[in-house]
Amino acid sequence: MAGKKKEIILQITIHNQEQWEEVLSSKGLIVVDVYQAWCGPCKTTVSLFRKIKNELGDDLLHFAVAEADSIDALEKYRGKCEPTFLYFAGGDLVAVVRSANAPLLQKTILEQLEAEKKVLNHGLERNVIKDEELLEEEETSPLPTQIEDEELVPSGKSYTVAIIKPDAVAHGKADEIIMKIQDAGFEILANEERTMTESEARDFYKHRAGEEKFHELVQFMSSGPCHVLIISKSEGEDVIPTWREFIGPTDVEVAKKEKPESLRAQYGTEVLYNAVHGSNDREQASRELAFFFPSFKLQQTEESRTPERTLALIRPDVLKDRKDEVLQSIRDAGFSIAMQKQIMLTKQQVQEFYKEHVDQEYFPALEQQMTSGPVLALALVKDDAVKHWRNLLGPADLSEALNEAPDSLRARFTPRETKINQLHGSSSPVEAEKEINFFFPVERTLAAIKPDALEEHRDEIMERIQAAGFTVSHIKETNLNQEVAEEFYKEHKGKPFFDQLTNYMCRGPCLMMILSKENAVQEWRSLMGPTDPTEAQTSSPESLRSLFAKSILQNAVHGSSNLNHAMEKMKFIFGDIELERTNNETLTQSFLNDTADEVKQSDENTATEKNEAQPSQEDG
Numbered sequence: 001m002a003g004k005k006k007e008i009i010l011q012i013t014i015h016n017q018e019q020w021e022e023v024l025s026s027k028g029l030i031v032v033d034v035y036q037a038w039c040g041p042c043k044t045t046v047s048l049f050r051k052i053k054n055e056l057g058d059d060l061l062h063f064a065v066a067e068a069d070s071i072d073a074l075e076k077y078r079g080k081c082e083p084t085f086l087y088f089a090g091g092d093l094v095a096v097v098r099s100a101n102a103p104l105l106q107k108t109i110l111e112q113l114e115a116e117k118k119v120l121n122h123g124l125e126r127n128v129i130k131d132e133e134l135l136e137e138e139e140t141s142p143l144p145t146q147i148e149d150e151e152l153v154p155s156g157k158s159y160t161v162a163i164i165k166p167d168a169v170a171h172g173k174a175d176e177i178i179m180k181i182q183d184a185g186f187e188i189l190a191n192e193e194r195t196m197t198e199s200e201a202r203d204f205y206k207h208r209a210g211e212e213k214f215h216e217l218v219q220f221m222s223s224g225p226c227h228v229l230i231i232s233k234s235e236g237e238d239v240i241p242t243w244r245e246f247i248g249p250t251d252v253e254v255a256k257k258e259k260p261e262s263l264r265a266q267y268g269t270e271v272l273y274n275a276v277h278g279s280n281d282r283e284q285a286s287r288e289l290a291f292f293f294p295s296f297k298l299q300q301t302e303e304s305r306t307p308e309r310t311l312a313l314i315r316p317d318v319l320k321d322r323k324d325e326v327l328q329s330i331r332d333a334g335f336s337i338a339m340q341k342q343i344m345l346t347k348q349q350v351q352e353f354y355k356e357h358v359d360q361e362y363f364p365a366l367e368q369q370m371t372s373g374p375v376l377a378l379a380l381v382k383d384d385a386v387k388h389w390r391n392l393l394g395p396a397d398l399s400e401a402l403n404e405a406p407d408s409l410r411a412r413f414t415p416r417e418t419k420i421n422q423l424h425g426s427s428s429p430v431e432a433e434k435e436i437n438f439f440f441p442v443e444r445t446l447a448a449i450k451p452d453a454l455e456e457h458r459d460e461i462m463e464r465i466q467a468a469g470f471t472v473s474h475i476k477e478t479n480l481n482q483e484v485a486e487e488f489y490k491e492h493k494g495k496p497f498f499d500q501l502t503n504y505m506c507r508g509p510c511l512m513m514i515l516s517k518e519n520a521v522q523e524w525r526s527l528m529g530p531t532d533p534t535e536a537q538t539s540s541p542e543s544l545r546s547l548f549a550k551s552i553l554q555n556a557v558h559g560s561s562n563l564n565h566a567m568e569k570m571k572f573i574f575g576d577i578e579l580e581r582t583n584n585e586t587l588t589q590s591f592l593n594d595t596a597d598e599v600k601q602s603d604e605n606t607a608t609e610k611n612e613a614q615p616s617q618e619d620g
């Protein structure tokens with residue numbers, strides 16, 4: 001038994017063809033997890049491999065991970081969906097397992113290791129194989145709708161997801177709708193019948209989490225099979241607006257009146273049961289494509305590419321002393337910081353976030369480190385962000401980082417006495433989105449446009465709210481009276497400007513809104529800018545207060561300062577609506593409760609780089 005206490009690297013990461021050849025020339029059996037960039041290496045098999053390695057303690061057994069895209073020898077494995085484990089010995093392929101089937105993986109390891117020992121010790125001939133499945137694929141051409149086998153799709157065309165929803169499918173209308181879609185000149189590249197789970201539906205519609213009918217929407221979308229299609233139009237025609245036009249307005253009643261020939265008018269019955277779905281814009285289309293068809297990749301042009309996001313964590317030991325240096329290195333490497341949040345995690349939250357790692361030997365130390373002080377979570381944006389950030393981080397194992405990649409961030413920013421590396425990066429784009437959602441869930445906040453700004457800049461402010469990606473789920477124009485204004489601003493009672501403030505707010509109608517977005521409370525505060533417009537003009541020149549506020553009192557817009565206030569004020573203003581906390585808000589709230597002192601809602605960030613977590617100035 002070679003149960004070593006210290007965490008050792010189990011799987012060698014092969015980054016390029018040169019390393020591939022080097023690793024394959026090792027003596028013994030090498031089990032390679034061949035993965036795609038969009039899904040990352042298979043996490044579920046790591047503990048199995050570790051167990052086998054520990055139990056056998058055999059120096060002839062090696063494990064590696066290799067991304068198909070970055071290694072020439074793996075060209076034929078690019079764009080595949082299923083987990084693939086290749087077994088090599090003496091540089092030759094000796095076995096292939098195409099699933100994360102633990103007993104099969106284990107059995108194959110034992111057999112192949114035994115066989116390789118016979119080759120090495122007794123000169124037996126090695127049983128070299130060819131990957132049968134690849135050979136078969138070469139012989140048969142893919143079906144036109146099997147998008148799994150089409151790795152790259154030309155970018156000259158635009159693509160969108162179209163869904164024939166459970167109501168239309170249940171009424172037996174799917175085939176009829178598909179014929180109409182084709183007759184209208186849409187090309188259907190994929191047509192998959194699937195029933196979404198509740199959790200998938202929630203995830204798919206997460207941008208609408210703040211809406212009143214969200215729960216009903218999730219129930220409906222997971223109530224039965226849908227047809228999920230990838231559709232396109234001819235070269236040069238943008239399919240997204242064409243498809244939206246074809247399906248008609250969301251509200252079936254409006255569709256019936258204004259666009260009776262549209263699909264929703266013909267097949268929908270009410271707002272929720274409106275028969276078909278279309279993505280709103282290019283960004284949403286690419287997210288939805290990635291959601292349903294992770295292997296669908298566009299050969300995007302430079303201009304059309306939406307930069308990728310990844311989650312970065314700066315752990316407590318380095319955060320307390322070297323935060324600015326780390327942030328500078330991140331910017332120097334060309335990342336922009338879309339969101340950031342400094343938080344104190346509980347053990348429960350660490351276990352939830354690292355649920356795949358809880359059985360690992362290193363987990364107690366990781367948990368101890370992650371709960372020893374505040375952690376900084378960052379959503380980083382750049383082309384190929386996941387890969388670039390991981391390359392910049394260097395090896396997860398600290399001794400490997402120090403010895404083999406001394407310039408990597410992990411080597412540079414880990415205090416010598418620390419056992420746990422101080423920086424985290426998501427393992428794949430899919431993981432990145434999940435992890436970003438963990439730290440920056442969709443929230444709701446209360447926003448107000450104050451009387452003078454509403455009269456003078458209503459449209460400009462609304463445009464900026466839309467452009468910043470907020471969803472306005474509730475909106476109401478209202479004249480506050482003195483009593484309501486005093487209650488609304490009760491936190492400021494006793495301050496010298498309180499009377500002026502309440503008088504100002506009663507001067508004319510205000511526009512009250514519930515906005516939802518990832519990290520909405522902080523994002524809205526960033527878009528507003530600092531309370532005082534003179535400060536806003538220097539620190540956040542693009543912010544609403546910089547552009548539209550007249551003074552610190554007449555500062556154009558208002559926003560809740562934290563989730564508790566947001567919930568209280570949303571109820572106060574929109575008392576008649578249902579405002580159950582979403583799961584996400586409950587999670588974020590528990591962050592806030594745990595870290596009342598640490599979590600600083602930023603008031604100062606610039607609109608372009610809303611990232612410097614600063615102490616807040618005013619609680620609204």
Ligand code: CMP
Nearest residue numbers: 497501552553554555558559618619620
């Ligand atoms: P708001 O974000 O709505 O929160 C409280 C409001 O009080 C603030 O915006 C300003 O309108 C007002 N306010 C805050 N500080 C001052 C100040 N020093 N002088 C006058 N008005 C202020």
